[in-house]
Amino acid sequence: MDNIIDKYIDYIIKDKNLSQNTILSYKSDLKKYINYLNSSDTEYISVSENDIFSFLIYLQKSNTSVSTISRIISSIKSFHEFLFNTRISDNNPARKIKKPKVERPKMDILTQEEVELLLNAPNLKNIKGIRDKAILELFYATGIKVSELIELNIDDLNLNMDYINCVNNKNTRTIPMSNTSKKHTQKYLDDSRTKIIKDENEKALFLNSKGQRFTRQGLWKIIKKYTQDINLDKNVTPTMLRHSFAIHLLKKGANLSVVGKILGNNNLTSLQIYLNHIDKNIRKELKENHPRL
Template identity: 30%
Template structure:
């Protein structure tokens, strides 16, 4: 069974050309499913039926997995069993009568302008790592980069003299994003001083480095951000994606049109971008209720 999983993942890369992070996501979800099968003493694919899948989804629910996570799991299983059917590894697809749960539409958490400013003031810019953290926060808030795009940003992607950066997003799609003067200012400071200190004489094409001169990881950004948020006294559940949400919401609140924000975020479907209109409407309602005497 594990060999079939490896063959499937190889197919995703070679034949379908899926991005590395997407394949890693499929691997993680299917590996968790395989672990569940072991607890059920299931050793062959043809032993899996509709009830096996339903029991696994119930197990996922008991593990407090989010609705959207379960939806992605169902999608991963559906595609995997379709592959097995096409390869004649199974005679019946157990996913045929499994409905995909409806997505939970939660409004994204966003930071106010003051909270963003409080966040930016935390890093100690007298130290190389502090300059790096301040620069990273400025860039992510100024451009709406995903955390994976931030860690993979390379020196060759910077066109600071033109006020632009280039990035490769989901589906390996390239997009060009404007970057503001403040973020350019901090990038210049970081590149000319702190980054050279972090490099320690090494060669590294990536913009953001750790204390050993290596590429900063997603986990490193999450860990550092949690500490910065705590020091800023912000009680919201802030993740790197919160900066992306805040970027989009700020643009819409200040008059940007939805299509422009879609392009800047790299959304394939504008319906994904439309959730931010609900956020801005919620904000307007809160302001009205707070300040209007007849509210």
């Protein structure tokens, strides 16, 4: 069984072109699924549609969220499709399984005033503050994901031409930097990174206090720290900064397709949420401020 799973993981890495996070999620989902099948003495090659439904009911009873179940179904469907296509199994019991509809949560963003407070929170008189200022400015100036910022290397930065190269498994995006983010990134390189770095061969752009590449948790802690410092009563995350970047650009008149390219998001349904958010705000402002209402 382990050999089959290894072949499947190798398949999705090479042929499916999935992100590292998605691959890790599929591996975790598959482990839960196989453990469940083993507990009921069910062979993976003889799984029926009812067996899959039983597993999904088990997940529901375990209070697994709808979004997680939806992702697990994707993992199961992909796995059984692989078994069928490689003739390891003679049928695909997951073919007709449909994912539950996931209700999109309300999109929370920061106002431009709140963004200013957050970006100005770091103390520029110490090396960590200089680094954190550069991180926050780059987050908001480019709208990149936390995983993308972690993976940025020195070579992905072009301060002469004012852009970063954002590389992931699917593609490479060239994203312009704002003048402010460029200024503070340069200050970080000159006054902070040179004092934090321990190994001259380290390629990561942003370094933690050990001189190593940041983890997701490390960057989340930075944002949480400054959110608390300014007493901001919101659960600020890198994703919220990404959404705020997109909404603020659109409010200034940016083209939706251009914003989508910068974000690396070509899903029109996802981008429509940004427009819906703006529409709701416009209706609210009209209702509260129109002189004839």
